[in-house]
Amino acid sequence: MDTPGHEAFTSMRARGANITDIVVLVVASDDKVQPQTVEAIQHARAANVPIIVAVNKIDRPESDPLRIQQELLSHELIPEDLGGSTIFVKVSAKTGDGIDELLEMIHLQAEILELKSTSKGFARGTIIESRVRKGQGPVGTVLVQRGTLKIGDYFVMGSIHGRIRAMFNEVGDTMIEAGPAIPVEISGLSNVPEVGAKFVVLEDEKLARQIAEDLELKLRSETIREYQKTSLDNLFSKIDEGKVTELRLILKGDVQGSVEALKTSLQQIGDERISLRFLLCSVGNVTETDITLASASDAIIVGFNVQMDAKARETQSSEGVDVRLYDVIYNALDDVKAAMEGLLEPEIREEVLGHLEVRQVFSSGKNGIVVGGLVTDGKLHRNSLIRVLRKKESVFEGSIISLKRFKDDVQEVAQNYECGIVLNFLEIENGDIVEAYEQIEESARL
DSSP states (O other): OOOOSSGGGHHHHHHHHHHOSSEEEEEETTSOOOHHHHHHHHHHHHTTOOEEEEEEOTTSTTOOHHHHHHHHHTTTOOBGGGTOSBEEEEOOTTTOTTHHHHHHHHHHHHHHHTOOOOOSSBOEEEEEEEEEETTTEEEEEEEEEESBEETTOEEEETTEEEEEEEEEOTTSOBOSEEOTTOEEEEEEESSOOOTTOEEEEESOHHHHHHHHHHHHHHHHHHHHSOOOOOOTTTHHHHHHTTOOSSEEEEEEESSHHHHHHHHHHHHTTOOTTOOEEEEEEEESOBOHHHHHHHHHHTOEEEEESOOBOHHHHHHHHHHTOOEEEESSHHHHHHHHHHHHHHTSOOEEEEEEEEEEEEEEEEEEOSSSEEEEEEEEEEEEETTOEEEEEETTEEEEEEEOSEEEETTEEOSEEETTOEEEEEESOTTOOTTOEEEEEEEEEEOOOO
């Protein structure tokens, strides 16, 4: 996905990295590695997409591909001839030198990764651009990712639906159909779609319209309540909902030494149970670009001895990104550690409450079998979990349905008192031991 180099296009770079299967990182050999190039690397890594580096403008006299290679080493892009796994190709967009080799490397990487699709079945893809065109109304550029897209197909993408009236390729030529990896501009949309929306072809217009209307109602209800980005405060609730699998961080510090110290300290907190990913570690105040990257990647920003500039504060307010600024490193470590512990499954501890010796089994009631016995130690609670032990082996697990002292219902019975309980276990016998226990959920600790 070709994206502009300006820093304002962070979201576009993030979207491109998530859509593509292989990233070709184009770097000018007559210049140095720009912040936007570093940002593109970060987005590709966040999306787990392999990178091929195309060192461009080798035809210029001031070209220095070796310098570019050395600069990219600091960002862990190590060429194959230095023992790394990153493919570097020297090219010239002006003369065409190296383009064939670049295409060959892309095909080779695709074969190694076994990147395959099918042209059979209904088309699926992603919207990569949209606009309103005079005389055509809403139009969108869709990248077909599987199946074949044809004129007349009914489709849905989010709350937008329609029927394809016309298709055009990248140079404006009319197309009848388009297969996998082909981007086409389509018309016949009910509205302007959001970039990044999933495009799906369906059997008929009625089904497409119904799905779009249902999604529109759902989106409308969701916009009533404010969307929350991941924060250290709400992280645990998002874990319960299954929305978070790792903690993503952006670190900013006043000097490189502070950033390195904070990163090293944070890396020592975790263990094999938790995934901590650093999307960006750099020096300087928190900028608008940092906020946009955090928003696109659902990350948390941790700053040490830095501030947020005015534009960043404005963007942060609208995007809802969680930004934590500290001047004491221990406070930062404590907050992040608490968030990481929220990613771990809580530990369940079992605590035995007491035991009852069965002395008489009465006839079955409408809710279960009635058992009389003596509490030999601890206490029994109404509705507590129990297991029936026979010769020290568990023969039943369940819960106390009812607990009585004489004819009265009670909440608990203490040691050395007789009582009656109702269980859903018909095979209980005199001499069996009823062990009452409770399960206590405790937060995991690192």
